Amino acid sequence: MKTYLFLPIALLMASPALAQMQRDPAAALANADADGDGVTTREEFRQSRAARFDKADRNHDGVVSHDDFKRLARFRPDAVERLDALIAEADADHDGRLTRDELARAPMPMFDRADADQDGRVTQAELAAFKARVAALRDQR
Numbered sequence: 001m002k003t004y005l006f007l008p009i010a011l012l013m014a015s016p017a018l019a020q021m022q023r024d025p026a027a028a029l030a031n032a033d034a035d036g037d038g039v040t041t042r043e044e045f046r047q048s049r050a051a052r053f054d055k056a057d058r059n060h061d062g063v064v065s066h067d068d069f070k071r072l073a074r075f076r077p078d079a080v081e082r083l084d085a086l087i088a089e090a091d092a093d094h095d096g097r098l099t100r101d102e103l104a105r106a107p108m109p110m111f112d113r114a115d116a117d118q119d120g121r122v123t124q125a126e127l128a129a130f131k132a133r134v135a136a137l138r139d140q141r
Contacts, residue, residue, distance in 0.1 A: 026110075026114065026127060026130050026131045026134060028045075028048065028049075028110065029045065029110065029111065029114055029122055029127055029130070030127060031048065032044045032045045032047070032048035032049075034047065034048070038123070038124050039121050039122065039123050039124075040111075040121070040122045040127070041120060041121050041122075042108070042111060042115075042120045042121075045108060045111050045122075046104070046108070049103060049108075050100065050103070050104070053098075053100055053103055056068060062099065062100070063097040063098060063099050064087065064097070064098040064103075065087065065096055065097040065098065066080065066083070066084055066087075066096065069083060084096075090102055090103060090106040092105065092106075113130065113133075114126055114127060114129075114130035116129060116130075
């Protein structure tokens with residue numbers, strides 16, 4: 001599975017959230033902790049992705065596609081190219097549109113990488129370690 005599969009929904013969020021995700025890709029994990037107990041479960045992360053889908057479907061047609069980001073295309077064509085590529089990674093039927101069902105069935109590699117002990121929960125310690133790994137990768141660029 002490609003390293004960037006976790007990004008489609010991160011990139012589909014509103015612009016302030018998008019900027020935050022580009023600075024800190026682990027923010028999606030931290031923000032998914034719905035009950036505020038300091039632990040993000042797989043189900044909390046899944047529900048958070050579903051909620052972001054609703055925000056990303058700007059034209060309310062039930063899918064996320066290039067059509068939802070026409071304004072972005074005018075100002076940031078490079079971002080739209082990345083967005084289209086990332087949608088394609090989760091687009092199971094390859095129609096250029098990401099449905100709610102496709103998103104629900106899509107793997108969650110970011111969660112899996114952060115969940116070091118594979119217990120279905122990302123603790124604060126695991127999140128901190130994940131952030132450190134991301135920062136180290138950025139430093140290598």
